[in-house]
Each structure stands twice: as structure tokens, then as C-alpha cells.
Amino acid sequence: MKVLRTPDEMHAACWQLRRQGRRLGFVPTMGALHQGHLSLVLLARAQSEAVAASIFVNPLQFGPSEDFAKYPRSFERDRQLLEAEGVELLFAPAPEDMYPPGATTYVSVEGLSEKLDGRSRPGHFRGVTTVVSKLFHIVEPDLALFGQKDAAQVAIVKRMVSDLDMAVRIVVAPIVREPDGLAMSSRNSYLDPQQRQSATVLYRALRRIQSLTEQGERRAEALISAGRQVMAQESGVRLDYLEVVHGDTLDPVPDVSQGALVAIAAWVGTTRLIDNVVLPGRGQ
8 A cells, every 4th residue: 555645646646546447436534543434445445446545634624622633643553454455545645735835725515514513613514625625636536435424524525526516426335333323433532431321322312213203203393302302311411413404405304204314413521423314205
């Protein structure tokens, strides 16, 4: 596996792969890898002939009071994991290589970026779409892999790709969970044992909502109320949002007859976690 540090080096290496006629899959990450990330690599390998990945903790998507400085970084471990999974190219730039002094251009998906996490984290999704756009221009992949856990991010990246006619197919992989249901996340490492146990309430709330829909409940208001009741059982967890929305527009839906995304975010101590489930529509 080659490790490339500058955009020009990575662009040239990816061009060489494409010159060979090989279909290129790309997995962008911020490192601190877990099985969820590796599931994206496995899916990329299944759907392409070469796989590239990136590790870049993107400062643009962190607010001034967020955890950029303490975000877990484990480059050598991550490098070994990616190499073991067959990744051929690893892009690991420094912030100054991605954002040279004087850079003033951003990519923003208006209308979507202010919803869900965008409401709680102003500017977050502008940072995401700016860096993903840059990565797509550098790598020029045939397909790019993202995890369903970041459902709002997926919807926004898909819109960006469509609006800007980017020649990349977005592939979404299912959420990978711990045995007790907690969605795998790099931020889980922040949790102490008690918080780790309390954090499972996010998935318990989502499962309660799923159960009610399986029993025939279709009203979003009733589903949200039920989920909030489950969340209230954990005094150490503070709900940020629990919403039932359209999976593409992220707009609230009054009922789930046509399917819906149930998205949740909550603070466990000082750690903010997200999760979601997709509810199928009738007949699906």
C-alpha cells in the first residue's frame, strides 16, 4: 500500500490506476478506524478493482467548541488495518495541504445542510461537503463508500454529487453495531463504562419505534413520543433531537406509510452520539 501526502501525489497515483482500466472505489475517513469503516472497505473491494482510502481529520467540520483537538488519532494502527484489507492507496494529507493559506472557496448544499446535525452544529455540513468535494476531485473515484450511520451526511453528499454532476456513484453500507446494539463510532472511545452502558438507550429508543411501526403505528408524532419516553429512562443522556424525516430531503414527515428515516442524536456526558433506522414503507 502506498501512502500519499499531497493532493498532487494522490491524484497522480489514482490516475495511474484508472489508466490501467481499473474501477476505483474510495473510502474517505477521519481515522480511528473500527469495523464499520472496514465494512466500507470490504464493500468497495467487492464492487471495484482497486480501493483507495483517506485519513484526514477535517478541521472545517468542527465548531470552535467541539472536539477537533482531542479527536482520536491512531495513524499507524489505521494504516495497518487498511493495508490488511487490501487498500492500495492511502491519502493522508496535512491540513495545510488541503487548505493552503488564502483558500476562500467552500461548497455548501443549501436547504439540507441546516437540518438534523446541521441545526445543532452550524457550519458542520459545509465543512463536510467542502472536503468531500475536494477529495472527489483529487481521487476521481468511480464509487465512494459511506456509512448509513451518517444518514444526513449521506443525503447531503448525494445532493451535492447530483447538483454538481460529479461522476461518482455513492454507495451506502449498513450500520455496524456492537453486540448490545450501540452503533460503532470513533467517539465511543470517549465513554467511561457507565456512559458506555447508558449509550445503548439511543438504539433502544429506535428499536421501540421500529416495534411500534411493525404493530401498525404510522403517526410520526406518536413514534417520536414513544422514543422520547425510552430516552427519558437514562438520566445521564441528554437528547439533542429525535426526528422522523424523509431520507432524501430530511424534511419531517407526518406519517411513515411511505417509509421514513428516524434519526437521533444525544449527549452522553460530554460525548455526542448519533444513530438512525430506516423504516420501510408499506409493501416494501
